Amino acid sequence: MSFDPNRDYPLGAQRPELVTTPSGVPLSELTLAAAREGRIDGAEMRATPRTLRLQAEVARAAGRPQLAENLERAAELASVPDDLLLEVYTALRPGRATVVELERWATRLEELGATATAAFVREAAAAYEERGLVRAQ
Numbered sequence: 001m002s003f004d005p006n007r008d009y010p011l012g013a014q015r016p017e018l019v020t021t022p023s024g025v026p027l028s029e030l031t032l033a034a035a036r037e038g039r040i041d042g043a044e045m046r047a048t049p050r051t052l053r054l055q056a057e058v059a060r061a062a063g064r065p066q067l068a069e070n071l072e073r074a075a076e077l078a079s080v081p082d083d084l085l086l087e088v089y090t091a092l093r094p095g096r097a098t099v100v101e102l103e104r105w106a107t108r109l110e111e112l113g114a115t116a117t118a119a120f121v122r123e124a125a126a127a128y129e130e131r132g133l134v135r136a137q
Helices: 032-036 049-061 065-077 082-091 099-111 115-131
Strands: none
Touching: 049 065, 065 115, 082 099, 099 115
């Protein structure tokens, strides 16, 4: 059966077979008991890129394009290591990075397949430079 963002929302209730953990554990097996027994761990309790893309389709079908774009960026970031995300987040705080450093982060994100987020970082760098919010070189 094909995915219909109008009919299949909420995913967990209407199409639970489409929702899995990063290692493929089905939604039905994500229970408190499974966590207590050590059958799943914290790394499994996160959304997958596929689930986030499906949620983006739902948002777009509901007339919420900004939410859809955010979910698409989240989908591309779901596979980016947490420590790298934290470094990018820190660099994006006003006055923390130079324009050159932000461009390096954008390039690194592109290498990891996060092209929309890389564009976002470049847009932020341009806005920060215009407003004097980048660190001096």
